[in-house]
Amino acid sequence: MNEEDYIARYKKRNFDAPLVTVDAVLFTYHENTLKTLLVKRSAYPEKGKWALPGGFVSESEDDGLEATLIRKLKEKTGVIPPYVEQLYTFGGPSRDRRGWSITVAYTALIAHQSCEISIDTVSDVNWLPFSKVCQLPLAFDHLDIVNRAHERLVQKALYSIVPAYVLPETFTLPELQHVHEVIIGKPLQKKSFRRRIEQANLLVDTGEKRAEKGRPAALYRMREDSAAYNFIRNLEL
């Protein structure tokens, strides 16, 4: 038998394959807190519990795992997040009652304003503060996933400006610093924070300013590829 024959006769259904889903831990920043998007499950199993947005891979629709993720997130939020990164793959016989299952988990970041409208109208999709999420009885092993995503986000906050993606396209440095502080859970030195961003030339000054109270702050925009930049030295934890 040659390879063509083998492929032609190969039937996937002859082998038992695990269920494959993709899930996202989508973070945003709103009202001075870090929030995560959760969906109330409307079907068995785990009906009624909060769960991460996600779903089954569609062999016909999806061109890859990230495509599945983006399709699912678009269904829930109406938009595609500007930052998506694969986190970890969880698998085992007992994480889903339907059988041996795998979920490929992603971390995604988005500005709250960019999906505010579409979310408000759907009561089973909700932004919950990260601190509350940890106490909720989430579906499946989604609490483990959320925690791992947060751990990784903390690391990113220590050596990159990836967290900037929870903000709108333009933002001020004090805003960005506060995002980092909320993620890390610890105040940072203004000077250290600004110095390294300036030295690595990661942001562009838009020339505009924004004032709330006090002196107006300069508005910046991320430079192309700044998300890929890693400082060689971490901030202190």
Add this chain to the structure above:
Amino acid sequence: MNEEDYIARYKKRNFDAPLVTVDAVLFTYHENTLKTLLVKRSAYPEKGKWALPGGFVSESEDDGLEATLIRKLKEKTGVIPPYVEQLYTFGGPSRDRRGWSITVAYTALIAHQSCEISIDTVSDVNWLPFSKVCQLPLAFDHLDIVNRAHERLVQKALYSIVPAYVLPETFTLPELQHVHEVIIGKPLQKKSFRRRIEQANLLVDTGEKRAEKGRPAALYRMREDSAAYNFIRNLEL
């Protein structure tokens, strides 16, 4: 219908699920070079090509994805590597001719001596120098996987002593430094390398020495949890 009924009636076979495999990029250090374990494929598809050790998840045997990996590695090498870490999950419709497939890739490290005997006897399992592997026509997308594993290993070498797992349980500092240099592809400053390891107290002096030529070097052993330690500052690339 309640949850029990739902689960009882749920038939996975009614849904098309991707094929799920687990693959390992197993590194070791031998003859002053970094090597990777490859297996010559004896069956379709990609028959005759070199591929990463791995295989399908077994729903009956495996308690998780890492369990699949360890089972497969034990089949090929006879031993369980002391360091195993999930790397990335690759998935898509065209990476395997049999259909939409996923592979959960792991990086693993092992001392060459600990699996030398079992490998030597099997001609279709082989340690190949990393530099050669990159030029071989590997099966599936395994070249991408190997390259990503190496990138990650380079990073680890810059901020941790994880690479120590390619050495036997006891080793000298010059040996460890050379491992790092081979991985990074650049010479390192003796002093910097030793200083940080000493300050973080990652190794235990066994009291023994080993001499080849010149002054004998002290033999060290990794301290418990040293693999989890990350320096806050990277070495220069």
Add this chain to the structure above:
DNA sequence: TTAATAGTGTCTTTCAGACAATATAAA
């Protein structure tokens, strides 16, 4: 002017790079 917030100056501390100097073995 004062209150509030943004942004800077500058000294200290930490740790890696560079490289010379010393130590310990075998031949």
Add this chain to the structure above:
DNA sequence: TTTATATTGTCTGAAAGACACTATTAA
């Protein structure tokens, strides 16, 4: 002793921490 390798001393430089200082707005 010489050669080879291991190990340490120490100066320099880069970048973060600490914290006081100045700048810019509104009321």
